[in-house]
Amino acid sequence: MADYRLMKGNEVIAEAAIRYGCDGYFGYPITPQSEIMETLMLRKPWEETGMVVLQAESEIAAINMVYGGAACGKKVMTSSSSPGISLKQEGITYIAGAELPCLIVNVVRGGPGLGTIQPAQSDYFQAVKGGGHGDYRLIVLAPASVQEMNDFVGLGFDLAFKYRNPVMILSDGVIGQMMEKVQLGEFKPRWTNEQIIKMYGSWATTGKTPDRKHNIITSLELDSSRQEKFNHKLIEKYKVISENEVRFEEIACEDAEYLFIAYGSSSRICQKAIEIARAKGIKVGLLRPITLFPYPTKKIQSMLSKIKGILAVEMSAGQMVEDVRLAVEGKVPVQHFGRLGGMIPTPNEVVHALEEQIIKGK
Numbered sequence: 001m002a003d004y005r006l007m008k009g010n011e012v013i014a015e016a017a018i019r020y021g022c023d024g025y026f027g028y029p030i031t032p033q034s035e036i037m038e039t040l041m042l043r044k045p046w047e048e049t050g051m052v053v054l055q056a057e058s059e060i061a062a063i064n065m066v067y068g069g070a071a072c073g074k075k076v077m078t079s080s081s082s083p084g085i086s087l088k089q090e091g092i093t094y095i096a097g098a099e100l101p102c103l104i105v106n107v108v109r110g111g112p113g114l115g116t117i118q119p120a121q122s123d124y125f126q127a128v129k130g131g132g133h134g135d136y137r138l139i140v141l142a143p144a145s146v147q148e149m150n151d152f153v154g155l156g157f158d159l160a161f162k163y164r165n166p167v168m169i170l171s172d173g174v175i176g177q178m179m180e181k182v183q184l185g186e187f188k189p190r191w192t193n194e195q196i197i198k199m200y201g202s203w204a205t206t207g208k209t210p211d212r213k214h215n216i217i218t219s220l221e222l223d224s225s226r227q228e229k230f231n232h233k234l235i236e237k238y239k240v241i242s243e244n245e246v247r248f249e250e251i252a253c254e255d256a257e258y259l260f261i262a263y264g265s266s267s268r269i270c271q272k273a274i275e276i277a278r279a280k281g282i283k284v285g286l287l288r289p290i291t292l293f294p295y296p297t298k299k300i301q302s303m304l305s306k307i308k309g310i311l312a313v314e315m316s317a318g319q320m321v322e323d324v325r326l327a328v329e330g331k332v333p334v335q336h337f338g339r340l341g342g343m344i345p346t347p348n349e350v351v352h353a354l355e356e357q358i359i360k361g362k
Contacts, residue, residue: 002183003183003184004181004182004183004184005181005182005184006179006180006181006182007146007179007180007182008035008146008176008177008178008179009107009143009146009149009171009175009176009177009178009180010032010033010034010035010036010039010107010149010176010177011035011036011039012146012149012150012182012184013036013039013079013105013149013150013153013169014035014036014037014039014040014043015039015043015150015184016149016150016151016153016154016184016185017040017051017077017103017153018040018043018045018048018049018051018187019184019185019186019187019188020075020153020154020157020185020188021049021075021187021188021189021190021191022051022075022076022077022103022153022157022190023051023052023069023074023075023076023190023191024051024052024053024054024065024066024069024074024075024076024077025037025040025051025052025053025054025076025077025078025079026052026054026056026061026062026063026065026066026069026076026077026078027054027055027056027062027078027079027080028055028056028057028058028059028061028062028080028084029055030059030080030081030083030084031081031109031117032081032107032109032117032118032119032173032176032177033079033080033081033105033106033107033176035176036079036105036107037053037055037079040053041053049189049190050190051190058087059080059084059085059087059088060087060088060090060091062078062080062088063078063087063088063090063091063092063095064091065078066078066091066095066102066104067091067094067095067098067100067102069102070095070100070101070102071098071100071204071205071217072196072204072205072206073191073196073197073199073200073203073204073205073206074191074196075101075103075157075161075190075191076102076103077102077103077104077105077157078102078103078104078105079104079105079106079107080104080105080106080107081106081107081108081109081173082106082108082109082110082111082115082120082122082123082126083111083113083114083115085104085106085123085126085131086126086131088104089126089131089132090132090133092104092131092132092138092166093130093132093133093134093136093219094219095166095219096132096134096136096137096138096165096166096219096234097134097136097219098217098218098219099164099165099203099234100164100166100217101157101160101161101163101164101165101166101167102160102166102167103153103156103157103160103166103167103168103169104138104166104167104168104169105168105169105171106123106127106168106169106170106171107171107172107173107175107176108120108121108122108123108170108171108172108173109172109173109342110122110340110341110342111123115341115342116341116342117173117342118173118341118342118343119172119173119174119176119177119265119315119342119344120172120173120315120316120340120341120342121172121263121264121265121266121314121315121316121319121320121338122315122316122317122319122340123170124170124292124314124316124319124320125319127140127168127170127292127293128140128292128293128295128320128323135231135234135235136234137165137234137238137241137293138165138166138167138168138293139156139159139160139163139165139166139167139168139241139245139291139293139294140167140168140170140291140292140293141155141156141167141168141169141170141247141290141291141292142169142170142171142263142264142289142290142291142292143169143171143175143264144175144263144264144265144267144268144288144290145175145180145268146175146178146179146180146181146182147180147182147183148290149169149171149175149176149182150182150183150184150185151185152169153169154185156168156169159245161200163237163240163241164203165237165241170264170292171264172264172265172315173342174264174265174344175264175265193206203215203217205217238294241293241294242294245291245294246291246294246295246296246298246299247289247290247291247296248287248288248289248290248291248296248299249267249286249287249288249290250285250286250287250288251271251274251285251286251288252274252278252284252285252286253285253286253287253303254285255283255285256283256284256285256306256307257282257283257284257306257307257308258277258282258283258284258285258307258308258309258310258311258354258358258359259284259285259286259287259303259307259309259310259311260273260274260284260285260286260287260310260311260312260313260350260354261286261287261288261289261300261310261311261312261313261320261324262286262288262312262313262314263288263289263290263292263314263320265315265344266313266314266315266345267286267288267313269313269344269345269346269347269350270286270288270313270347270350271286272347273313273347273348273350273351273354274286275347276347276348276351277351277354280351282351282354282355282359284354287299287300287303289320292320295323295327297323297326297327300324300327300328301327301328301329304328304331304332307332308332308333308358309332309333309334309335309358309359310324310328310332310333310334310335310358311334311335311336311337311350311353311354311357311358312324312334312335312336312337313336313337313338313345313350313353314336314338315338315339315340315343315344315345316338316340317338317340318336318338321334321335321336333358333361335353335357335358337349337350337353337354337357
């Protein structure tokens, strides 16, 4: 029988982690995502599954605990909000450089700096372009509902282990704090050490035994030629991810002459904006990127022959719009509309921006 609950987006992240057999959560409280750790503490999964839940002394400590757990082949995760994710960047790039799987959740707030605790989407560059140093990529999933907050925990872990790469769920304060009905997944047992050795013994540090050598996991390489070879290996991996893991949703695009491109909570606002615009006779549709990396560049390009103009809608000064323009290559007009600093656009504002910036070309 299906298990339905009315839950916050943040709460369901915690529940989904327990049900998917997560081995460890290491975090530090920061609004608007603190309910993730609070829910885990209330649920006490260590009594049910043995899952470790630990409030670290800092964000930096938390991400390095994730690094250690991931090196052992464990399903480990962390969560934070904007400034906290900034503090984790060194650890994230180390994990990417060591080719380890983990799940990172960012429930975005307004910035820059400490900013506001209200929702925003101004961490797109940080998530998609690599907030830390070096040539690396995260796989980035952008949920638009509480149900997807639930679903993307399992998907995130699956992708992380498939590609030995960190995965980020890039949410925001709207999705994290809102409550919706959600169907929860079935409970999956945590992997045993024997299962980890069988599946990932070639890289996981599960201990030296008489029939295997010890593993050394590091992102340090002092030989430039070997480092360059490793970087090319990563590039090839990211190409494979880009070919196989693009996800998106199309809404009202069959006859669309204009296009909204938006992710997360902005895409929900655009769905209402479509109703308002079509009542005015404006044929507009929505392309919602679900993966922000890999980005649905080819899909956008395939739609350009029938599109007169595109409006990128995001709660930022304009970050994703750069990837839209790269995909479009100047073939149709692309404009940006956004509210900043925790302000949430209304559907009517989005329609007005479409009329003024795209249709009238102002």
